[in-house]
Amino acid sequence: MHFLAHPPKLHASDSTGEQTLCTTVTKIQDISVCEDRIDFSSCVIWSLLSSNFCDHFGSLEFEKYWGQRGCKVIIFHYFIFFKGNVCNTPTGLLPNHENVSIIRGDMWGEKCFNCVYKLLTKQITTTKSQFYHYLSVHF
Amino acid sequence: MDVLKIQRRDGVAEDFDGVQFTILADLYLHMKDYMLQHVHQIVVTMSFTPATLVDLLGREAEVAILYIWWLQFLCYFHSKHISKLSCLIACLEHVGLSTAATSLCCIRLPFGGKIRTQKDSSCQPPCHTGRPYKSTTAAIFPHLEPGQVESFHRFLSPLFPAASASNEAIG
Numbered sequence: 609m610h611f612l613a614h615p616p617k618l619h620a621s622d623s624t625g626e627q628t629l630c631t632t633v634t635k636i637q638d639i640s641v642c643e644d645r646i647d648f649s650s651c652v653i654w655s656l657l658s659s660n661f662c663d664h665f666g667s668l669e670f671e672k673y674w675g676q677r678g679c680k681v682i683i684f685h686y687f688i689f690f691k692g693n694v695c696n697t698p699t700g701l702l703p704n705h706e707n708v709s710i711i712r713g714d715m716w717g718e719k720c721f722n723c724v725y726k727l728l729t730k731q732i733t734t735t736k737s738q739f740y741h742y743l744s745v746h747f
Numbered sequence: 748m749d750v751l752k753i754q755r756r757d758g759v760a761e762d763f764d765g766v767q768f769t770i771l772a773d774l775y776l777h778m779k780d781y782m783l784q785h786v787h788q789i790v791v792t793m794s795f796t797p798a799t800l801v802d803l804l805g806r807e808a809e810v811a812i813l814y815i816w817w818l819q820f821l822c823y824f825h826s827k828h829i830s831k832l833s834c835l836i837a838c839l840e841h842v843g844l845s846t847a848a849t850s851l852c853c854i855r856l857p858f859g860g861k862i863r864t865q866k867d868s869s870c871q872p873p874c875h876t877g878r879p880y881k882s883t884t885a886a887i888f889p890h891l892e893p894g895q896v897e898s899f900h901r902f903l904s905p906l907f908p909a910a911s912a913s914n915e916a917i918g
Contacts (some may be wrong), residue, residue, distance in 0.1 A: 643792055651749045652748045653751075654752070656770055657756060659756065666758050
């Protein structure tokens with residue numbers, strides 16, 4: 609399944625409830641994204657990845673592309689913690705890609721298979737506190 | 748958030764293909780409201796194969812209910828204008844899961860039994876040779892919202908006539 613809808617539809621932005629077809633679809637790494645309502649001045653993308661080995665996160669073609677387009681891309685990478693599972697790409701900003709950053713999580717670390725929702729919740733809390741801090745400093 | 752992308756790695760072996768189901772089900776259970784409010788678009792490539800749909804650790808019932816949850820989650824996402832009751836059925840039509848539905852008919856959802864797939868892709872009409880699902884789901888049902896159990900039955904009934912025949916055992 610490569611798209612949530614065939615054909616890709618957009619919900620009505622007003623109260624009419626009428627759906628319209630997406631006009632601009634960009635396909636990277638076999639994954640389609642509808643660009644119609646993306647504001648590239650404030651675009652945020654979250655990418656969830658899971659792998660056995662820390663360095664097996666793949667080419668990150670999708671993430672790098674949208675990072676170059678101006679989106680802030682956060683990769684939530686889950687892998688299995690064990691001795692010798694070394695991360696050659698450290699957590700934080702991806703080298704040469706200032707808009708792409710990596711946050712890592714421990715599969716089974718929360719006593720469940722992949723509690724990515726816990727990591728996301730933490731990220732939301734962090735983002736909110738940063739936002740409020742920004743407000744308190746600037747306003 | 749504009750886009751939530753799940754899995755899909757290139758250049759390495761896809762050792763966790765199928766984790767998409769778990770993640771989507773988790774998001775549905777724990778973050779549905781946030782997701783519906785803040786995420787504009789979910790992009791995900793999912794493969795419907797025995798390797799991704801069958802749990803090898805003996806958690807078949809959980810896998811089955813996960814299936815319902817992620818499907819429901821995507822359905823909420825795409826079909827806000829559709830009533831919850833008909834959501835799952837409409838989901839199959841609106842979300843473009845016709846291919847998935849075809850393969851689903853070859854998969855037993857035997858709560859309490861084992862999930863098995865058939866290699867025969869021309870599975871018409873739906874397979875219903877599996878043993879009917881049992882009360883093991885009853886313990887999971889309380890987590891579902893009102894109306895979803897009925898949606899669940901309606902979703903299953905055309906695919907698994909044998910299963911739907913024993914629905915009455917599950918309150």
